[in-house]
Amino acid sequence: MAFLLQDGNLLYTGALVLMLMIAVLEGAMTLIGVGISDLLDNLLPDADIDVDAPDTEAGGVLTRFLGWLRFGEVPALILLVAFLVAFGVTGLLLQMLAHSLVGFLLPTWLLAIPVLLLALPQVRFVGNLLRRFAIGDETEAVGRKSFIGRVATITIGEAAAGSPAEARFSDEFGTTHYVMVEPDVDETFTQGEQVLLVEERGASFRVIRPTSQHLMGNN
Numbered sequence: 001m002a003f004l005l006q007d008g009n010l011l012y013t014g015a016l017v018l019m020l021m022i023a024v025l026e027g028a029m030t031l032i033g034v035g036i037s038d039l040l041d042n043l044l045p046d047a048d049i050d051v052d053a054p055d056t057e058a059g060g061v062l063t064r065f066l067g068w069l070r071f072g073e074v075p076a077l078i079l080l081v082a083f084l085v086a087f088g089v090t091g092l093l094l095q096m097l098a099h100s101l102v103g104f105l106l107p108t109w110l111l112a113i114p115v116l117l118l119a120l121p122q123v124r125f126v127g128n129l130l131r132r133f134a135i136g137d138e139t140e141a142v143g144r145k146s147f148i149g150r151v152a153t154i155t156i157g158e159a160a161a162g163s164p165a166e167a168r169f170s171d172e173f174g175t176t177h178y179v180m181v182e183p184d185v186d187e188t189f190t191q192g193e194q195v196l197l198v199e200e201r202g203a204s205f206r207v208i209r210p211t212s213q214h215l216m217g218n219n
Contacts, residue, residue: 004092008105011112012091019084022077066164066180067203069120070127073178076156076166078130079123086122091115144179146171150197151210152179159189164204167195180204 004013071079094115098106150169155178157165164180171177181195184206189195195207 012088015084015088074130082123082126086119090118154191154193181207184208
């Protein structure tokens with residue numbers, strides 16, 4: 001316990017403590033019918049995670065990075081928990097290795113960036129597993145190409161040109177899918193609005209506003 005509370009380990013121990021707090025809170029709130037995932041959907045748009053310049057190279061980099069992490073294909077809360085676990089455990093393991101080799105802990109500022117770079121591939125690995133097995137898109141033989149024509153609801157962020165948002169929909173098997181969406185025309189879609197998936201482009205889908213009331217009632 002003393003090892004976990006040393007100055008060089010506080011950042012990584014804190015990440016694991018935060019993960020445990022999220023797990024306990026999620027369990028408690030589930031009992032009363034409210035999940036943290038829903039709260040996170042409401043809170044994240046207020047965080048400045050969007051790229052405001054629509055046509056900049058940075059917007060494309062952000063989109064590719066989020067797609068690489070499987071953000072939008074699995075719930076954001078799961079990716080957050082995976083990151084906290086990967087970051088905390090990786091940091092503590094490297095500090096244990098450093099202590100065994102040189103006899104002291106490395107400064108947090110020196111180790112934090114390498115730990116972050118090692119944690120991100122682990123988050124992607126978890127995202128890939130969940131996308132393949134938990135989300136069920138492959139077990140039900142539902143591929144991303146079949147998402148075209150689906151109506152989804154914006155859950156996280158604001159979809160604008162160069163600035164994708166997360167949306168979700170349920171297929172005919174009852175499986176919920178999470179996708180990143182971006183307007184196909186110069187339009188903005190906010191949280192709670194419904195969109196029609198019309199084209200797959202890399203990690204995200206181009207969307208338009210549904211014109212049929214029948215379509216909007218079947219997402």
